[in-house]
Amino acid sequence: MWRRFAHLSQSISRTKLQSLDPTVLKLINTFSSDAGNDGVASSRKPFISFVLGGPGSGKGTQCEKIASIFSFAHLSAGELLREEMSSPSENGELIRNVIKEGKIVPSAITISLIKRAINSATSDKILIDGFPRSEENRIAFEKIIGVEPDLVIFFECPEEEMVKRILGRNLGRIDDNMETIRKRLKVFEDLNMPVVEHYSSKGKVHKITATGTVDEIFERVRQVFASLRPKLCLEH
Ligand SMILES: Nc1ncnc2c1ncn2[C@@H]1O[C@H](COP(=O)(O)OP(=O)(O)O)[C@@H](O)[C@H]1O
Numbered sequence: 193m194w195r196r197f198a199h200l201s202q203s204i205s206r207t208k209l210q211s212l213d214p215t216v217l218k219l220i221n222t223f224s225s226d227a228g229n230d231g232v233a234s235s236r237k238p239f240i241s242f243v244l245g246g247p248g249s250g251k252g253t254q255c256e257k258i259a260s261i262f263s264f265a266h267l268s269a270g271e272l273l274r275e276e277m278s279s280p281s282e283n284g285e286l287i288r289n290v291i292k293e294g295k296i297v298p299s300a301i302t303i304s305l306i307k308r309a310i311n312s313a314t315s316d317k318i319l320i321d322g323f324p325r326s327e328e329n330r331i332a333f334e335k336i337i338g339v340e341p342d343l344v345i346f347f348e349c350p351e352e353e354m355v356k357r358i359l360g361r362n363l364g365r366i367d368d369n370m371e372t373i374r375k376r377l378k379v380f381e382d383l384n385m386p387v388v389e390h391y392s393s394k395g396k397v398h399k400i401t402a403t404g405t406v407d408e409i410f411e412r413v414r415q416v417f418a419s420l421r422p423k424l425c426l427e428h
Pocket residue numbers: 245246247248249250251252253254357358360361362402403404405406409
């Protein structure tokens with residue numbers, strides 16, 4: 193698995209590792225024992241951008257535009273989980289219950305879906321939309337996948353605007369109702385914001401004001417990706 197980044201996984205402290213759940217630790221051991229030989233071509237060095245923001249902040253909408261203009265693969269963690277939930281998977285019922293409650297699916301499940309999606313992505317520029325959702329998610333991803341994101345986009349949006357957008361989304365999602373929305377907003381503040389703060393302290397976060405029209409917001413996003421173009425062209 194991307195040997196040149198393997199050292200990163202070593203930098204996770206033992207204390208943090210001990211806080212991971214046993215299933216994640218098992219997954220880490222499995223991957224680290226066959227690093228470089230787990231189905232990810234070792235010559236590939238993906239450019240990874242996490243796209244974070246509260247529920248309804250516009251992550252999915254903006255990711256679609258970034259993907260089409262800047263040739264990124266768009267991997268939505270929520271979509272991957274919903275597909276898994278609707279397939280005859282052993283984890284389907286668990287995922288459904290967690291999503292319905294607005295909680296966070298165990299890292300081992302989400303990361304194995306993300307890993308499979310990265311492996312089959314047709315671009316080596318990857319947007320991971322809506323993940324990591326917690327510090328536990330983040331630490332597990334960095335340990336298992338062995339990389340940190342190159343970039344983090346954070347959509348900042350007032351709660352009342354997010355609620356209005358979700359209630360107008362009309363996709364028939366089991367979590368787009370007021371009771372679950374309230375829970376998701378709390379989980380976002382309590383568990384997801386610490387991830388944004390972590391990457392802010394590392395200078396990786398581009399905060400985007402997520403109010404206004406889709407096009408106005410995309411213009412802010414476009415500037416971030418356009419400024420990366422030389423780096424992306426050189427390396428990818
Ligand atoms: N700038 C915007 N103004 C109004 N509605 C928006 C805007 N951006 C997205 N939406 C709508 O709000 C809803 C939530 O957007 P979505 O991209 O699914 O957000 P997220 O993935 O962060 O939950 C969707 O119905 C989308 O069409």
